[in-house]
Amino acid sequence: MIMNLAIVGLQWGDEGKGKIVDYLARNFDVNARYQGGSNAGHTVRYKGEKVIFHQVPCGVLNGNIQGVIGGGCVLDPKILLEEIQNLTTYDPAIKDRIRISKFCHLIMPYHILIDEIREGSKQAIGTTKKGIGVAYEDKYGRTGLRVGDLYNVESFEKKLSINISRKNLILMDVYHAEPLSDNEIFDLYMGYAEELRSMVADDTKIVGEAIDAGKNVLFEGAQGAMLDIDYGTYPYVTSSHTVASSVGIGLGIPPYSVESVLGVAKAYTTRVGQGPFPTEDSGELGKLLRESGAEFGSTTGRPRRCGPFDVALVKYAARINGVKEMVLTKLDVLAGIDKIRIAVGYESNDEMDPFATEQLVPKYIEVPGFAEDISGVRSSGDLPDNALNYINVIEEHTGIKVSHVSVGPERDAIVKM
Ligand code: IMP
Numbered sequence: 398m399i400m401n402l403a404i405v406g407l408q409w410g411d412e413g414k415g416k417i418v419d420y421l422a423r424n425f426d427v428n429a430r431y432q433g434g435s436n437a438g439h440t441v442r443y444k445g446e447k448v449i450f451h452q453v454p455c456g457v458l459n460g461n462i463q464g465v466i467g468g469g470c471v472l473d474p475k476i477l478l479e480e481i482q483n484l485t486t487y488d489p490a491i492k493d494r495i496r497i498s499k500f501c502h503l504i505m506p507y508h509i510l511i512d513e514i515r516e517g518s519k520q521a522i523g524t525t526k527k528g529i530g531v532a533y534e535d536k537y538g539r540t541g542l543r544v545g546d547l548y549n550v551e552s553f554e555k556k557l558s559i560n561i562s563r564k565n566l567i568l569m570d571v572y573h574a575e576p577l578s579d580n581e582i583f584d585l586y587m588g589y590a591e592e593l594r595s596m597v598a599d600d601t602k603i604v605g606e607a608i609d610a611g612k613n614v615l616f617e618g619a620q621g622a623m624l625d626i627d628y629g630t631y632p633y634v635t636s637s638h639t640v641a642s643s644v645g646i647g648l649g650i651p652p653y654s655v656e657s658v659l660g661v662a663k664a665y666t667t668r669v670g671q672g673p674f675p676t677e678d679s680g681e682l683g684k685l686l687r688e689s690g691a692e693f694g695s696t697t698g699r700p701r702r703c704g705p706f707d708v709a710l711v712k713y714a715a716r717i718n719g720v721k722e723m724v725l726t727k728l729d730v731l732a733g734i735d736k737i738r739i740a741v742g743y744e745s746n747d748e749m750d751p752f753a754t755e756q757l758v759p760k761y762i763e764v765p766g767f768a769e770d771i772s773g774v775r776s777s778g779d780l781p782d783n784a785l786n787y788i789n790v791i792e793e794h795t796g797i798k799v800s801h802v803s804v805g806p807e808r809d810a811i812v813k814m
Pocket residue numbers: 409410411436437438522523524525526527528529530619620624633634635636669670671
C-alpha cells in the first residue's frame with residue numbers, strides 16, 4: 398500500500414529532491430507543492446534531457462499524475478508560464494494536468510525589484526532575487542494580491558494601485574529607485590490571468606478530495622530544513638516553512654494527511670547564499686565537490702559552498718520533520734576521495750543548535766573512500782565495500798535508515814538499500 402508521502406530536504410536545499418520526486422511519482426496520483434516559489438530549482442532528467450522545474454511539481458512528467466501548486470506557495474506568473482511552455486515540448490497536454498491554487502500569493506514586479514535592491518545593500522543575505530521574501534512580507538502584512546484576485550478585475554485594479562503607490566514611496570524615498578507604473582503592471586497581470594485561467598482551482602478541494610477517495614498524494618517540499626523561516630539558520634533562511642508540518646497549511650488539508658515523511662540528504666553538504674555553515678571546506682575538498690558534483694545553483698547559477706556530511710545537522714532536520722528514513726544522494730560524487738571526512742558532532746556539543754551555528758566547530762572522523770565509478774551500479778550488492786561502509790557509518794551516527802542511494806542524475810540511477 399502506498400501512503401501519502403512528503404519529500405523534504407534535510408540540509409540547506411539542493412539535496413536532489415527533484416530527482417527523488419520524479420523517481421517516486423509514477424506510483425502517485427497527485428504531486429503537490431506546498432511552499433516556496435520560483436526560488437526552487439528542481440532538476441529532473443527526462444529522456445536524456447535536463448528539465449529544471451521552479452514552480453510546477455516536478456513529478457508531472459510521469460503518466461497522468463496531477464500537479465498542484467498549493468496556496469502556501471508564492472507564484473510568479475511569468476516564470477510559471479515560461480516553465481509550462483517548456484514542459485509543453487515534452488507533453489503537449491501538460492496544462493490540463495496542472496492546477497494552481499487561487500489562494501497563492503502573487504509575486505509582483507515590485508517584490509522582485511525590492512529583493513534585488515536589498516541584495517545590493519547591507520541587508521543582503523544571498524537570496525535568489527526572485528522576490529520571495531518580499532511577497533511573503535506582503536502576505537503576512539495582509540496587503541498581498543492572490544491568484545484568485547486576478548478574476549475580480551475592479552478590486553484587483555484598486556488593490557494593485559494602493560500597493561504600487563505604497564511601494565513607489567519606498568522605491569523612491571528609501572531606495573532612490575525609479576517608480577513603477579500601475580497601468581503597465583495591471584495590463585501585464587490581466588494578460589497572465591487569461592493564460593492561467595484554465596488552471597486556477599481550489600487546492601483544498603482537489604487534494605482533500607483525492608485523499609478522501611484513497612488516491613496517493615506525493616507532497617513535494619522545496620529548499621531544506623535549515624532554510625526554514627523558524628527552525629533554520631535565521632535570518633539566512635527562506636521566507637516559508639520548509640518542514641513537513643507545512644504540508645497541511647500549504648494545501649488547506651488536515652495535518653494528519655501526511656502519513657509518512659521521506660528525507661533527502663546529499664552524501665556531503667552544500668549551501669548557496671550567505672549564512673553559517675559549520676562543515677564548509679573552502680580548500681581543495683570544497684573545490685573538488687563543487688566541480689565533481691556540478692554544484693552550481695539551478696535557479697541562479699551561483700557556485701554552491703561545499704563540505705563534508707554533517708551528522709548533527711541531518712539529525713536535527715530529521716527530528717523536526719519526523720523523518721525515519723532518508724535517501725542519500727550524489728554518493729557517486731565522492732568516488733576517488735582517499736579518506737572521507739564526516740562531522741559526527743561539534744567540539745562544544747553534539748547537537749545542532751541553529752542559534753549557535755556560527756560558533757560550531759565540527760568534530761570529524763575519517764572513513765576510507767572508494768575509487769570505483771559507481772554511477773552504473775543499480776543493486777546494493779554491487780556497491781564497493783567502502784561505499785557501503787560510508788552509508789553504514791552515516792546510518793549509525795544519524796540513527797536514520799538510508800532507504801536508497803542516488804548515484805547519478807538519471808531517473809533510474811538509484812540503488813535500493
Ligand atoms: P530566497 O528564498 O530567494 O529569499 O533566498 C533565501 C535563502 O534561501 C538564500 O540563502 C537562498 O540561496 C536560499 N534558497 C532559496 N531557494 C533555494 C533552493 O531551492 N535551493 C537552495 N537554496 C535556496
